[in-house]
Amino acid sequence: MNVQKKNTFPKTPTGISGLDEITKGGFPKGRPILICGSAGCGKTLLAMQFLVKGITDYNEPGVFMSFEESAGDLAQNVLSLGFDLDKLKTEKKLRIDHVRIERSEIEETGEYDLEGIFIRLNHAIDSIGAKRVVLDTIESLFAGMSNDTLLRAEIRRLFEWLKGKGVTTIITGERGENSLTRQGLEEYVSDCVVLLDFRVIDQIATRRLRIVKYRGSTHGTNEYPFLIDENGISVMPVTSLKLDYKSPGDIISTGLPALDNLFTAGGIYRGSSTLITGTAGTSKTILAAHFAMSSCRRKEKVLYFSFEESPDQLARNMATIGINLQSQIRAKLLLVHASRPSLQGLEMHLLVLNKLMTEFEPKTVIIDPISSLITIGSSSEVRAMLVRLMDTLKINQVNALFTSLTQLNSSNSNDATVDAVSSLADNWINVKNEDSKGNRVRSLLIVKARGMGHYNDCQHFIITNKGIRFLTQN
Amino acid sequence: MKKKEAPKLITEEKLVLQLYVSGMSPKSMEAIENIKRLCDEHLKDAFELEIIDIYKNPETAAEQHIVFSPSLIKKLPLPKKTLIGTLSDTEKVIKALGITFKK
Numbered sequence: 001m002n003v004q005k006k007n008t009f010p011k012t013p014t015g016i017s018g019l020d021e022i023t024k025g026g027f028p029k030g031r032p033i034l035i036c037g038s039a040g041c042g043k044t045l046l047a048m049q050f051l052v053k054g055i056t057d058y059n060e061p062g063v064f065m066s067f068e069e070s071a072g073d074l075a076q077n078v079l080s081l082g083f084d085l086d087k088l089k090t091e092k093k094l095r096i097d098h099v100r101i102e103r104s105e106i107e108e109t110g111e112y113d114l115e116g117i118f119i120r121l122n123h124a125i126d127s128i129g130a131k132r133v134v135l136d137t138i139e140s141l142f143a144g145m146s147n148d149t150l151l152r153a154e155i156r157r158l159f160e161w162l163k164g165k166g167v168t169t170i171i172t173g174e175r176g177e178n179s180l181t182r183q184g185l186e187e188y189v190s191d192c193v194v195l196l197d198f199r200v201i202d203q204i205a206t207r208r209l210r211i212v213k214y215r216g217s218t219h220g221t222n223e224y225p226f227l228i229d230e231n232g233i234s235v236m237p238v239t240s241l242k243l244d245y246k247s248p249g250d251i252i253s254t255g256l257p258a259l260d261n262l263f264t265a266g267g268i269y270r271g272s273s274t275l276i277t278g279t280a281g282t283s284k285t286i287l288a289a290h291f292a293m294s295s296c297r298r299k300e301k302v303l304y305f306s307f308e309e310s311p312d313q314l315a316r317n318m319a320t321i322g323i324n325l326q327s328q329i330r331a332k333l334l335l336v337h338a339s340r341p342s343l344q345g346l347e348m349h350l351l352v353l354n355k356l357m358t359e360f361e362p363k364t365v366i367i368d369p370i371s372s373l374i375t376i377g378s379s380s381e382v383r384a385m386l387v388r389l390m391d392t393l394k395i396n397q398v399n400a401l402f403t404s405l406t407q408l409n410s411s412n413s414n415d416a417t418v419d420a421v422s423s424l425a426d427n428w429i430n431v432k433n434e435d436s437k438g439n440r441v442r443s444l445l446i447v448k449a450r451g452m453g454h455y456n457d458c459q460h461f462i463i464t465n466k467g468i469r470f471l472t473q474n
Numbered sequence: 475m476k477k478k479e480a481p482k483l484i485t486e487e488k489l490v491l492q493l494y495v496s497g498m499s500p501k502s503m504e505a506i507e508n509i510k511r512l513c514d515e516h517l518k519d520a521f522e523l524e525i526i527d528i529y530k531n532p533e534t535a536a537e538q539h540i541v542f543s544p545s546l547i548k549k550l551p552l553p554k555k556t557l558i559g560t561l562s563d564t565e566k567v568i569k570a571l572g573i574t575f576k577k
Contacts, residue, residue: 097536099539100539101539101541105553106555106557107555107566108558108559108566109546109558109563110501110504110505111559111562112544112558112559113499113543114541114542114543115499116496116545119496119528119529119532119540123532123536124536
């Protein structure tokens with residue numbers, strides 16, 4: 001991940017995948033940052049990840065001041081994400097202070113200040129040399145208290161004090177009706193404001209993050225989808241991609257020598273993207289499987305996204321035509337990720353793909369079929385996602401292969417996926433079935449191949465128990 | 475029924491109080507003055523008052539969940555009460571401490 005080093009002021013890396021790219025290096029060092037959003041949108045988790053990553057990745061101890069959950073509850077909640085708070089506490093890298101206020105026990109009998117909080121924070125920070133602080137959620141203080149003005153002034157003083165202390169502080173706040181936070185904390189935190197959102201559109205939930213404000217720094221302004229999984233939060237910096245990827249010149253095989261020969265270069269370029277279109281049952285998946293095998297033979301890892309078949313079913317079916325995917329799966333050269341397209345939103349699929357790409361580091365990615373994704377989004381969304389997807393693959397110089405199902409009675413041009421992908425794809429192969437004198441004739445046509453010549457006539461082929469065999473020899 | 479000259483206050487049990495203050499801040503000094511006056515004038519020996527400076531005892535502040543300063547905690551008799559602020563609202567203080575006027 002390339003983070004630009006043209007900072008105007010020092011920044012504190014968040015350690016949250018993707019967020020450092022959007023913020024161009026992290027949060028402003030030594031300043032308060034407001035994270036706001038409605039209940040359950042992941043504020044506490046983001047704050048906790050900021051602290052834990054600060055400790056584990058950047059050796060910056062942290063203090064977590066919780067106004068809601070007890071230390072025990074917090075520890076338990078994040079244990080599933082692999083954050084061992086108790087261990088960090090015994091190592092004196094982390095301090096959790098639970099600010100418990102029993103409203104029913106409290107009587108206001110005159111003017112007061114929040115010196116208790118100041119002293120506790122000061123003590124906690126100094127005792128472990130903390131560089132990062134989280135206040136989660138300081139607005140709880142307002143509940144049941146009569147003197148809002150006084151509290152506001154004190155909170156403002158607290159933020160100033162934290163700034164003077166030189167610690168980077170995350171303040172979380174619940175989203176208000178007409179303001180970012182219930183008590184208008186955004187007025188006091190002028191440096192950096194991040195908004196988290198949790199939306200359900202067409203029954204598919206998406207979490208999004210947006211930098212509302214970042215004084216003195218450029219930042220991505222879009223809404224970025226983010227994912228909470230077993231490794232915590234990861235943000236997808238979708239629009240930070242540019243058209244400046246390198247294009248390797250070497251040639252790789254499609255997995256079928258006869259198909260390779262149809263290209264004048266004897267194969268396709270490494271890092272190029274290939275689209276295979278065709279109606280149902282035209283052996284698109286088989287071509288994809290051949291492609292996967294050729295990559296495996298080069299000992300290059302393959303990530304196979306299957307939106308229609310489970311890994312087992314795919315392996316079983318391919319085994320019947322002599323393509324042994326199972327052994328490649330066992331050899332950890334092939335990873336089949338199967339999921340229903342409607343399980344998640346488009347961005348989530350993209351995010352999962354991105355995550356898997358970073359973890360598995362494949363040289364080849366297959367998406368079978370990419371057309372399944374259009375069932376879950378509008379065509380403009382699909383197109384935007386496909387562009388991002390292609391860019392991501394190109395930047396990583398990954399060989400990409402997409403299959404796309406076209407409808408029998410519709411021409412290619414008005415098919416949303418084909419429309420979106422065909423202009424982006426470097427190679428386009430169309431496969432079809434035709435009836436000829438009561439027989440089914442399978443044929444393949446190369447529609448385009450960027451940067452090389454190719455045969456222009458239909459190539460007939462059959463499927464044997466050793467895979468695809470071309471009938472016309474060239 | 476009313477004896478205006480000598481308003482005696484009584485409590486069921488001995489009051490055990492802790493006053494948490496932040497150094498010599500004006501609010502802290504005011505609270506100390508207020509609680510001392512109240513106790514000395516009306517409670518004679520029926521109270522125990524401990525004044526704790528949270529600047530010097532930050533660990534205690536965390537243990538006792540002190541958020542606001544000054545804070546007066548009524549440890550006994552139960553129920554526990556926390557009186558925050560300068561304790562200048564005498565009526566409220568008396569009520570919260572569970573003190574009743576002697577008839």
